[in-house]
Amino acid sequence: MGGKSKPQMPPPIDTSVTDKTEKAEAKVAAEKEKMLGMKKKGQYGTILTSGIGVEEEATTSKTVLGGGIK
Numbered sequence: 001m002g003g004k005s006k007p008q009m010p011p012p013i014d015t016s017v018t019d020k021t022e023k024a025e026a027k028v029a030a031e032k033e034k035m036l037g038m039k040k041k042g043q044y045g046t047i048l049t050s051g052i053g054v055e056e057e058a059t060t061s062k063t064v065l066g067g068g069i070k
Helices: 016-045
Strands: none
């Protein structure tokens, strides 16, 4: 009468898709680190003084707009 059939096994999971996404994510992460490193280098490349600052006295004099000294 009602013989039960065996449950079928699900098809095997294709891991190539997960491998590709992991590789892509790793590539994006590496590129992001590279960009952040370049950004940091650029920021520090513009600093002309140390963290202490300039200790020399600044030369100041009164000037008139246009370059003449009064």
